[in-house]
Amino acid sequence: MNILVCVSPVPDTTTKITFADNNTKFNTNGVQFIINPYDELALTRALEITEAQGGEVTVITVGTAGTEPIIRKALAIGAHNAIRVNLDPVDAMQVAKAIQVAVADKSFDLILTGRESIDHNGGLVAGLLAELMGMNLINVVTKIDVDGTTVTAVRDIDGGRETVSCELPAVLSAQKDLCEPRIPNMRGIMQARTKPLQVVEYSESATGTSVSSFELPPAKEGVKLIDAANAGELIDLLRTEKKLI
Amino acid sequence: MIAVYIETDGGSIKKSSLEALAYGADLAAQTGDQCAAVLLGSTSDVNLGDSGANKTLTITGDALSTFTAETFAAAMDQACAELDAHTIIISNTYNGKSIAPRLAVKRNAAIVSGVVSQADTSTGFSVRKSCFSNKAFAQVAVNGENRVITLIPNSYEVKSFGLSASASTSAYVGPQATVKSVSIDKVKGKIPLTEAELVVSAGRGMKGPENWGMIEELADILGAATACSKPVSDMDWRPHSEHVGQTGITIKPNLYIAVGISGAIQHLAGVSSSKVICVINTDPEAPFFKAADYGIVGDAFEVVPKLIARAKELKTA
Numbered sequence: 396m397n398i399l400v401c402v403s404p405v406p407d408t409t410t411k412i413t414f415a416d417n418n419t420k421f422n423t424n425g426v427q428f429i430i431n432p433y434d435e436l437a438l439t440r441a442l443e444i445t446e447a448q449g450g451e452v453t454v455i456t457v458g459t460a461g462t463e464p465i466i467r468k469a470l471a472i473g474a475h476n477a478i479r480v481n482l483d484p485v486d487a488m489q490v491a492k493a494i495q496v497a498v499a500d501k502s503f504d505l506i507l508t509g510r511e512s513i514d515h516n517g518g519l520v521a522g523l524l525a526e527l528m529g530m531n532l533i534n535v536v537t538k539i540d541v542d543g544t545t546v547t548a549v550r551d552i553d554g555g556r557e558t559v560s561c562e563l564p565a566v567l568s569a570q571k572d573l574c575e576p577r578i579p580n581m582r583g584i585m586q587a588r589t590k591p592l593q594v595v596e597y598s599e600s601a602t603g604t605s606v607s608s609f610e611l612p613p614a615k616e617g618v619k620l621i622d623a624a625n626a627g628e629l630i631d632l633l634r635t636e637k638k639l640i
Numbered sequence: 641m642i643a644v645y646i647e648t649d650g651g652s653i654k655k656s657s658l659e660a661l662a663y664g665a666d667l668a669a670q671t672g673d674q675c676a677a678v679l680l681g682s683t684s685d686v687n688l689g690d691s692g693a694n695k696t697l698t699i700t701g702d703a704l705s706t707f708t709a710e711t712f713a714a715a716m717d718q719a720c721a722e723l724d725a726h727t728i729i730i731s732n733t734y735n736g737k738s739i740a741p742r743l744a745v746k747r748n749a750a751i752v753s754g755v756v757s758q759a760d761t762s763t764g765f766s767v768r769k770s771c772f773s774n775k776a777f778a779q780v781a782v783n784g785e786n787r788v789i790t791l792i793p794n795s796y797e798v799k800s801f802g803l804s805a806s807a808s809t810s811a812y813v814g815p816q817a818t819v820k821s822v823s824i825d826k827v828k829g830k831i832p833l834t835e836a837e838l839v840v841s842a843g844r845g846m847k848g849p850e851n852w853g854m855i856e857e858l859a860d861i862l863g864a865a866t867a868c869s870k871p872v873s874d875m876d877w878r879p880h881s882e883h884v885g886q887t888g889i890t891i892k893p894n895l896y897i898a899v900g901i902s903g904a905i906q907h908l909a910g911v912s913s914s915k916v917i918c919v920i921n922t923d924p925e926a927p928f929f930k931a932a933d934y935g936i937v938g939d940a941f942e943v944v945p946k947l948i949a950r951a952k953e954l955k956t957a
């Protein structure tokens with residue numbers, strides 16, 4: 396059982412988002428990058444599966460050399476080897492195509508991604524990879540079980556959950572509740588330094604989309620406080636001022 | 641031609657799809673184009689002309705009786721080929737988000753997800769999407785001839801267009817499903833959170849699951865869905881499907897009432913684009929008040945019953 400886990404480096408969840416260069420670039424100054432939280436779940440579940448059934452976990456990141464600490468962290472958590480596609484990605488389609496090309500000479504039974512990256516919130520890479528590689532897709536899953544060549548998973552649907560199954564190979568995207576994320580221990584951190592990290596180039600530069608500017612949401616006008624003793628007034632205000640109820 | 645995927649749930653058309661259709665219709669008007677509504681599997685007797693369609697196309701076939709990303713993307717691909725569609729609008733639901741990327745590859749299209757406003761077509765084609773978990777927006781230029789846009793529910797107004805749509809049907813010619821549905825577990829009789837216009841949400845300030853009666857009662861009387869903070873679903877006080885925030889569901893209702901929730905940055909990430917936010921919290925320093933339109937500093941156990949009482953009075957008046 397060989398599993399590929401796609402790892403996206405993202406700003407820490409508490410980051411105050413600001414922009415540089417006339418609002419055309421995310422300001423990475425002083426920003427702490429982490430493994431996308433969903434990718435951490437995907438990695439942990441991949442390790443659990445290979446520990447039970449044998450096989451290796453490879454992590455792949457599309458990013459510049461600056462993303463290597465994130466990749467080493469994934470190796471420290473337990474991934475067996477890593478690939479970095481040397482490219483500063485512009486959009487999800489480019490990321491998916493770069494991954495497809497980078498692993499073309501390898502074969503994986505399972506490809507796991509996160510449900511979405513918490514920076515660009517695309518939620519697209521899993522579906523794009525499945526289609527590009529001609530694999531089955533199960534999106535946004537909270538449970539993954541592999542039995543022989545069949546994978547059964549529970550996926551989120553509007554207002555509930557659905558259990559589905561398909562044959563391997565397949566692409567699945569991890570959602571909260573999949574497992575408890577592992578954190579690296581000292582031994583893992585030591586071992587990670589010598590684990591293989593292959594760097595591959597990807598040259599195609601044309602992309603379908605480009606961000607022309609970023610903008611912060613408009614600031615709220617300020618809160619209108621209502622006295623707790625007359626709390627019912629809130630209902631009246633929502634009705635008369637906002638016409639909501 | 642602009643094609644809009646119409647998602648149905650138990651035979652009825654989702655409101656989010658009608659929003660996508662209105663978006664497609666306005667875009668068609670703006671660019672001198674036409675807009676087609678695409679139904680997969682089941683027909684509907686709803687007049688989609690009034691919702692903005694110049695045309696409806698239904699793809700029928702047994703393979704489309706249950707949803708799979710593979711078959712539905714293939715059916716959309718077939719429909720888009722028949723319609724010669726260059727722009728495809730899909731609502732950003734779980735199913736929509738599973739179809740959209742597969743379809744983008746099939747159509748050789750650029751794709752932007754999480755779009756929140758109408759395209760700017762004055763020069764090229766550019767849309768606004770939410771990013772950094774609702775902490776910012778990006779204006780994204782979409783290049784090339786073909787594009788797939790996924791629209792966040794409750795971002796676009798449903799309207800009456802008064803058109804009459806011509807209807808046609810084609811038999812599905814794509815592959816059979818290889819992903820099989822084993823079982824579906826749906827919360828019955830409740831408003832799905834992602835589609836709710838009004839939401840009442842509560843956090844750890846409620847002390848325990850036994851106190852949710854008043855939250856549900858308030859939601860009921862307002863016709864709202866219920867939501868909760870992450871620790872509340874982690875402790876199993878409430879189902880996982882109610883968890884909103886950075887690692888939960890992102891919602892954009894017209895009204896979000898937060899009871900006993902502190903307003904951590906990760907919680908705000910999922911709810912901050914709500915149109916009106918009301919916060920009820922004992923702590924005047926709770927960060928949520930900074931993101932609120934209305935606030936009540938007070939004990940939920942006293943405030944919520946007062947809200948219920950007033951809402952009841954107005955309802956019977």
Ligand SMILES: Cc1cc2nc3c(=O)[nH]c(=O)nc-3n(C[C@H](O)[C@H](O)[C@H](O)COP(=O)(O)OP(=O)(O)OC[C@H]3O[C@@H](n4cnc5c(N)ncnc54)[C@H](O)[C@@H]3O)c2cc1C
Pocket residue numbers: 400401402403404421423431433434455456457458484485486487490507508509510511512513514515516517518519520521605606
């Ligand atoms: C400073 C900076 C600026 C950026 N600017 C932009 C920009 O302007 N526009 C833009 O679209 N993107 C930008 N990116 C790239 C972005 O972070 C993503 O890598 C890419 O856009 C895919 O994002 P998504 O939200 O669509 O992915 P999603 O589809 O939400 O990601 C889902 C999953 O796919 C996998 N995945 C995503 N990205 C990667 C990756 N890079 N390597 C390996 N696996 C991955 C992960 O498993 C992730 O959980 C920027 C990145 C950085 C660091």
Ligand SMILES: Cc1cc2nc3c(=O)[nH]c(=O)nc-3n(C[C@H](O)[C@H](O)[C@H](O)COP(=O)(O)OP(=O)(O)OC[C@H]3O[C@@H](n4cnc5c(N)ncnc54)[C@H](O)[C@@H]3O)c2cc1C
Pocket residue numbers: 408432842843844845846868869870871872883884885886887888899900901902903904905906907910920921922923926938939940941
């Ligand atoms: C990576 C990461 C991702 C996360 N993702 C999410 C997420 O998606 N969603 C999310 O919600 N959180 C998320 N969190 C957790 C988040 O940081 C907060 O811990 C969480 O939102 C707090 O939940 P809470 O407001 O219910 O509880 P608390 O922070 O404990 O707040 C309870 C509030 O209730 C008030 N209160 C107490 N008693 C009463 C009373 N009687 N009446 C009225 N008010 C009362 C208190 O003053 C307090 O403000 C995430 C954290 C991390 C690190």
